[in-house]
Amino acid sequence: MARKDLLDIASLHREEIEFLLDQSTSFKKLFTRSVKKIPALEGKSVLMLFYEASTRTHSSFEVAAKRLSAEVTNFDVAHSSITKGESVRETIETLQAMRTDYIVVRHSHPGLPGMIARQTTASVINAGDGAHEHPTQALLDAFTIKEKFPDPRGKKVLIIGDILHSRVARSTSTLLQKLGVEVAYLGPGSLVPKYVPESIHRFTDYEAAMAWAPDVVYLLRVQMERQDVQFFPSVREYHRVYGITNDRLAEISDKGLYIMHPGPVNRGVELCDAVMDYERSLITNQVENGISVRMAVLDWLTPGGEFPRQEAYAAPQRASSPVVTP
Numbered sequence: 001m002a003r004k005d006l007l008d009i010a011s012l013h014r015e016e017i018e019f020l021l022d023q024s025t026s027f028k029k030l031f032t033r034s035v036k037k038i039p040a041l042e043g044k045s046v047l048m049l050f051y052e053a054s055t056r057t058h059s060s061f062e063v064a065a066k067r068l069s070a071e072v073t074n075f076d077v078a079h080s081s082i083t084k085g086e087s088v089r090e091t092i093e094t095l096q097a098m099r100t101d102y103i104v105v106r107h108s109h110p111g112l113p114g115m116i117a118r119q120t121t122a123s124v125i126n127a128g129d130g131a132h133e134h135p136t137q138a139l140l141d142a143f144t145i146k147e148k149f150p151d152p153r154g155k156k157v158l159i160i161g162d163i164l165h166s167r168v169a170r171s172t173s174t175l176l177q178k179l180g181v182e183v184a185y186l187g188p189g190s191l192v193p194k195y196v197p198e199s200i201h202r203f204t205d206y207e208a209a210m211a212w213a214p215d216v217v218y219l220l221r222v223q224m225e226r227q228d229v230q231f232f233p234s235v236r237e238y239h240r241v242y243g244i245t246n247d248r249l250a251e252i253s254d255k256g257l258y259i260m261h262p263g264p265v266n267r268g269v270e271l272c273d274a275v276m277d278y279e280r281s282l283i284t285n286q287v288e289n290g291i292s293v294r295m296a297v298l299d300w301l302t303p304g305g306e307f308p309r310q311e312a313y314a315a316p317q318r319a320s321s322p323v324v325t326p
Helices: 014-032 056-067 088-097 112-117 135-148 167-178 206-211 235-242 246-255 273-277 283-300
Strands: 045-050 071-074 102-107 123-129 156-160 182-186 201-203 216-219 258-260
Touching: 014 135, 014 167, 014 283, 045 056, 045 088, 056 071, 056 102, 056 123, 056 135, 056 283, 088 112, 102 112, 112 123, 123 135, 135 167, 135 258, 135 283, 156 167, 156 206, 167 182, 182 206, 201 206, 246 273, 258 283
Parallel strands: 045 071, 045 102, 102 123, 156 182, 156 216, 182 201, 216 258
Antiparallel strands: none
């Protein structure tokens, strides 16, 4: 099914997900060639519209677009008329007049990529909207897991950390369940949403979560910038109760579990330094796979067509009275 935009994971069909993951495998094979570019998007233009800071997502989208031979323009928000009070709608109208083909957008406001998609004929890709969605991160996470488990049905992924503020947890858990993977959340009561789908296991105790026997341990970054109140006593206490310490890494190694993290990593918070050298750490794989997955997404979407448009669903509710004890 042809699509104009990629705004979320929930609206994707299983067949579309499988198609994108298969295409990502094909694009990754290009990385071993001396010439890594193909003319798939030659003559097309990709606009990078990032209202929030980003390293991995921004750079991998830019590399992906250039490897497909597209022209890439980085919209400098800090030096644009936005600083003079220009609205997002006015910005999009200006960009629409430039006839760009793709807009990759990241914004702190949930649902904003969907609003942009309704106002432009360009294909809009959600590169993260607040604590709402991050579809390409979910796709690269699934792709990374499928490289280790070609048939991931029945496998278990334990997601640990700041679930409440994490668009990664929301998108990745949705996609993994579509592929038949079992998902569980582990974190302090203040950082796990009050209402979690019944299909997702919920733990507050590390030992109980490990007794669930996961195949993959997925650490989330503690997003201090989205926390306007204290959600746990201290960073040291969080690491002791929910982080991967040296002792826990030894246990994970004995069990042969894989470790993932979307980055950037807060060392000494989510995990100890030794994790970066752990042979079953997939963190570097995730970064590499981000390029091939985003190549697949750019190649798949069709700008300007009369295709069904995705409506961004309601943004998640934030906790109003966090618990400060883990």
